[in-house]
Amino acid sequence: MISLVLAMIWSRRGQAVTLALLASFAVAAAVASPAYLLAVDRAIAVGQIGTADAAERGLVVAGVQNDRDSDSSQIDFKDFGASLVKLPGFTYIYAAEFPVIGIEPGPQYADRFVFRQDVCSHVRMISGRCPAAEGEVIIGVATAKRLRLVAGQSITMRAAKYSDDPKDPGYIADGRAKKLVIAGTYRANAPEAPYWGTHGYFTGVPGLGPGEPIFTNPGTLDAMDHGDTAKAIDGSAGPRALDPDHLDELRAGLAALNSDPSELGAAIQISTGIPALLDRIDAGRSAAHLLVPVLAVPLVLLACFSIFLAVGYGTEGRQPELAVVALRGSRWWTRWWLAIGENIAAVAVGAVAGCVAGQLLVNAVASARFPGVGVDQGLDSLRYAPYAALAALVAAVLAQRRQLLSPVASLLRRNAVPADGRRAVATEAVIVLLAVVTTAQLVISDGALTGVGLMAPAFLMLAVAVLGARLLLPAVTRYAGRALDRGHLGVALAAFQLSRRPGAQRLFALLVATVAVAGYAACTVDVADGGRRVQSRLGIGADRVLKVDGSVFRSQLLTAVRNVDPDGRYAMAVVRMPNIGHSEPPGLAVDSTRLAAVANWPSGGPSAAELASRLRPEAPAPLVLTGPQLAIEATGSGFDPEKELRLAVAVSSTTGAGDALVQLGKIHNGRFRYQQRVSVCEKGCRLNGVEIVQATAVSSVTGQFVVNSLGAADPTGPLADPAHWRMTRYGTVTADPAGLRITLNAPTGLIGGVWINPVDAPYPLPAAYAGAAPIADSITGAGGGPLPIKPVGRLSAVPRLGRHATLVDLEWADRLATDAGQSLEPQVWLGPAAPADVVGRLSAQGLSIVADTRADQIERQLDRQGPALSLWFYVLAGALSVLLGAGALVLAAAVDRARRVEDLSALRGQGLSRGRLAWATSWTYPILVATAAVVGLVTALAAWLATGWALPLAGLDPPDLPVPTWPRVLVVIGTTVAVFLVLVLVATATGQDLRRRVTKQERARR
Structure with a gap:
């Protein structure tokens, strides 16, 4: 019996290979989903670690010690070490500092007297050398130039402390004077490098420009008479500590370090941003684990459907053989084995190949998309392979149920049983019901992609596909009849081939689902890409945003930025407006004279230039x-x-x-x-x-x-x-x-x-808003009190703040304020024309720049987060769906080929012309593909409308921004056309092969 089955496979080896390939695609799809999740989990961790700042990659163990106070708890570097052994993979830098006076001309400012381990390896000496002996220091080159100091010069310094005496505030001496020697002047190699930690050594000082500590050695530090000393260990996590496969161990180690403060002492505090980094990694992985199954489910269903269709087609072609077996009275197990053996063998071989192919496919995608990340080499990705193989086998058996159970008379019938029976209708009704139930569950659960709600996109696409197929046959039959009445014999033959074959309805449904899966993937990828562009541009407000230290006044910020950019070409001062309670939306005050040149502006509503003219009407000169x-x-x-x-x-x-x-x-x-x-x-x-x-x-x-x-x-x-x-x-x-x-x-x-x-500013203050209009036309002013406003425009979103916020002019808001208070979240927004040295120019104006954020940097970070990385599976799923559709099309044509060659050869003998033969052979499947492409496009858009809103494309905590909710028209149409071209090429090739075979048989008869 086995040899007979093998002979059957060999005689129909083309169909067997196609069926094996379809089975391998089905299992590969099941393997690809968990394998991709394992790869993307690593990629998310590596991406977030690679874009994390110094605070999120390290920890600081710090304390303040007064050496003069014998009763205070003494802190020594050796006290830290025992506890930090719990965190292997960190590089530790020891540091200590206290303020000193002596070279600055006045009590307003003090210098930072710092010992930092291995500092000479991270600065470039401009003159002189690094400190070696006790009593030697190095100073920054900008400080040396400003204070006219040179290497080799002696200076006298004292430890200092701040006095808040209202009559004479400033720094006063807190120790005996000590004569020091400037060993050299330095410039930091990379002030933003992780080595410097989070101490802000080089943060600009208002009135002085860029900050530059005085660095020294431990002997000089101890020799200085001083009081309070800030001591710290900066730990920087290395590759071992941040290994994507051991992040849970890192989290546990940090938790253990903080669980018992008595180990380090009450005077020592630990600060780190690593938990925030780990939380962000977990959030990205959670989003990926929600997004990937959304399209993995319809892909697996599509694979099983393609196997069902392929086996059904092949079994229909073997009905005469099965009828002979049944007619000879073979035992039921013999009949069953001969019926299913050929297909089961092909599916089994394809399942084994699919396990390997799925993993190799993900490996290829991961190596191309996540270079250097690597993939998990375990067997976790194969945990769903047995289920996928079993599903493929079940689909194969179900596709042959009629041939296994039907009497001989039914098997001997040449006309196929129509697919509109009660069982078929009941099956389609169940599919539609499941689509309704799963979609309703998704809506009721407010978009929770759990339980049956996760399957809503899959059942929606399948339901629309089967309903479209249900409507296809009657339409094609009517069209074929009209074509025959008009004498269009070739067209009628092509149409009747579809209408009289019950498998054509299932093939049409499969092709619709193929286009739908690819279209849904395109919708998701395009909407997510548009959302990331909005987040990276509108989310921060400008191409580049500089965060300014909060000790600056509003007028000071405004004046400094205007001095740096008097023409208003590239820089704009921005501060937050205070808002009281949750009922009042946040507000932003900007120098609207530069709004059009600098801000990333939302679509909808007035343009930036138009709104700027409304926000800044003429006003009297100030007093x-x-x-x-x-x-x-x-x-x-x-x-x-x-x-x-x-x-x-x-x-x-x-x-x-x-x-x-x-x-x-x-x-x-x-x-x-x-x-x-x-x-x-x-x-x-x-x-x-x-x-x-x-x-x-x-x-x-x-x-x-x-x-x-x-x-x-x-x-x-x-x-x-x-x-x-x-x-x-x-x-x-x-x-x-x-x-x-x-x-x-x-x-x-x-x-x-x-x-x-x-009266030197418009009153009420002109204001634009996004979302609901401000209550009673009033907001909290820059000075903290209520401020009447006059709405002058409605926006879809206020840059940086989102869809519920207000926008006013900074100068007018400042003139109406009387608090003489410092700015709230001051920033400088920069446009594309900003010069490379703009930070230095702003620092020279007294602004202390504490952070520098760029839109392209944010976009890169978003591209390496969970939602963006997980969507590459959608590209993979779209490609696999097209392969499934093309394979099913090839198998259907191969099964139909023998019967159609026989029929068309007979018609040629009866006088069918070559032109009509060409129509009958070439247009059957291309017409089916074209119709399926249109219906598939509608299916994809319908599924996106019903379920796309629930996908966490912006992460689990999306920003309040007007991100796109619909894909671009050209993207959806382009994807549909691309899928159509692939399928129509396959369909055309099958038609040409059929015509060649008919011609060959006609010649053989002659």
């Missing part, structure tokens, strides 16, 4: 005071002497020196001169407002306050014109022959004080 002496002459009347009121003024430097809230003292009845020296007004300052505030809790405040003169302001000019002033509560401002009259009338007291502001 500018000259000189550091701020003096106000005013006359008070009607104030109750028992109710103490005080006068204050808010000013901002016009040269970027900062802001100040100046207290001028108690308000008096009668004429009085209020005077204070304000350092930020040394080169001029802008008046932001005059404040009258009650010193104690009082009620019923009344009186008049006439401002006779204000610094160098003209009392007959804007000062005396009430139209140039704004007082929103507790009284009014009116003109007075002696100046500006302020009338107070507060029956319940000056709760929160009262501000009299110059």
Whole structure:
């Protein structure tokens, strides 16, 4: 019997090879999914580790010790070592530092006196040499140039500490003076290198430019008389610690290190960003484990369907043989073995080959897409191979059920049994019901890709495919009849070949599913790619974003950026607006004069240039005071002497020196001169407002306050014109022959004080918004209080903040603020025209740049995260689906070939012309493929509409950005056309082969 089965296989070796290939594709698809997940898990870890910053790749064990305090817990480097043994694979750098004074001209700034292990290997000596003996130091080349210091020069330094004395704040001596020698000047080789850790040694200092510590050796550090010393060990994780296969061990080691603080002592603290890195890796892997099965399931179903179709086609071609076996009265097991043996053998061989092919295919994709990552060499990827092989065998047996159970008379019938029986209809109804149930589950679970919801895309595509096939045959039959009536015999023969073959309906459904799987993959990949572009560009706001230290004032930031880029070609100052509670959306204040040149702008709504003109209408010039002496002459009347009121003024430097809230003292009845020296007004300052505030809790405040003169302001000019002033509560401002009259009338007291502001900015403030309009047309102003706004435009999203935010002009917002407070999350956005040395230019203006983020850098990071990496499986699945469809098409044509050659040869003998023969042979399957391509495109879009929204393409915690939800038209149509061309080439080749065989048989008869 075995020899007979082998002979049958050899006689139909073409069909057997095709069936074996289809089975190998099915098993390969099942193996590819877990194998790809194993590979992508490693790729995600390697990608995130490769793009992590120094804080996420290391840890800092630090503490502060005062050597003079004998009662304090002493910290020594050797105390750290025993605990760090639990974390192998780290490289440790020891460091210690304290502040010193002696070379900076004033108490505002101190230098960092630092010992850092092996520092000489990470700096380049510009002059002199590294410190070797006790008493030697090296200083930065920029510091040396600024302070006119040279190698070999002696300096005297003292340890220092900061004094917050309001009368004279600054650094004061905290130790005996020590004479030191400058051994050399240095420049850091790579200030951003992991070696420097997270200490910010080279962070710019406002007023001084780039920061440069004074480096020394441990002997000099100990010889200095000093108090508090910050000691630290910087651990940098190496390849061994960050091995993708041992990240769980790293997490456990970190947890153990933090579990018992008593081991290191209460004075020692551990800080690390490694857990955040591990969490991001886990989140990426979770997204990948959700995304890959979404298309793996329909791919496996498609493979099983192709095997079912192929075996069914082949068995129908063998019905006469099976009828003879049954007619001779063979035992049932003999009949069954002869019926299924040929197909079972082909499927078994294909299953074994599929296990190897699936792993090799993933290896090839992984090596091309994830170079240097490697793949897991274990057998985990083969855990689903037996199930896939079993599914293939079950599909093969089910495809032959009718031939195994039918009587001889049915097997001897030449006309095939139609596929519209009750069983077929019931099967299709079950498929449609499953599609409805799984999609409903996906919607009810709010997009949770678990349980049956995970299978929603697969059953949707299969349901639309079988319904389309159900509608195909009646349409083709009617078309064939009309073509025959019109005398188009070739067309009618091609159409009848489809309508009279029940296998054609299943083949059509398979081709529709093939196009649908490829189309769905294209939709997913394109939408995800568009989302990453939005995240990397609109998500950070500009091509490059510099984060500025938060100690800068708004006016200082604005002035510094305008000084660096006076023409507004490439740099824009940006700060966050405060928002109170969750009900108020976040806000952004930008220098809108540069908005169009710098910002990455969202589609929809007004353009950046148009919106900038709305955000920045004309406004009166500000009231500018000259000189550091701020003096106000005013006359008070009607104030109750028992109710103490005080006068204050808010000013901002016009040269970027900062802001100040100046207290001028108690308000008096009668004429009085209020005077204070304000350092930020040394080169001029802008008046932001005059404040009258009650010193104690009082009620019923009344009186008049006439401002006779204000610094160098003209009392007959804007000062005396009430139209140039704004007082929103507790009284009014009116003109007075002696100046500006302020009338107070507060029956319940000056709760929160009262501000009299110059009208030098639009009020209400023009604002654009995304999402819902701000409540009551008001937001929290830059100074913290409520600020009326006038909506001037609606955006799809505010750059950096997303779909629910507000946008205002920074200069106008700053003029309306009187808090003299520092900026909230200050940044400098840079456009494509920014010069390479822009960071140095900004540092020279006193801005301290603490982070530098680029859009292309963010895009690279996103490309190496879980969602992006997992979608390469979709490309693989699309290719496999096309191969399955092409293989099924070849097998169907091979099975039909013998019967069609016989039929068409007979028709040629009856006078069928060569032209009509060409139509009958060449257009049967191409027409089927063309129709399937159109229906498959609709199927893919329908499945995407129903389920695409649930895919975590932006990760498990997506940003609030208007990412695309639909693929580009050209991408979807292009993918469909590409699949169609592949399938139609296969179909055309089968038609040409059929025509050659008919011609050959015709010649043989002659």
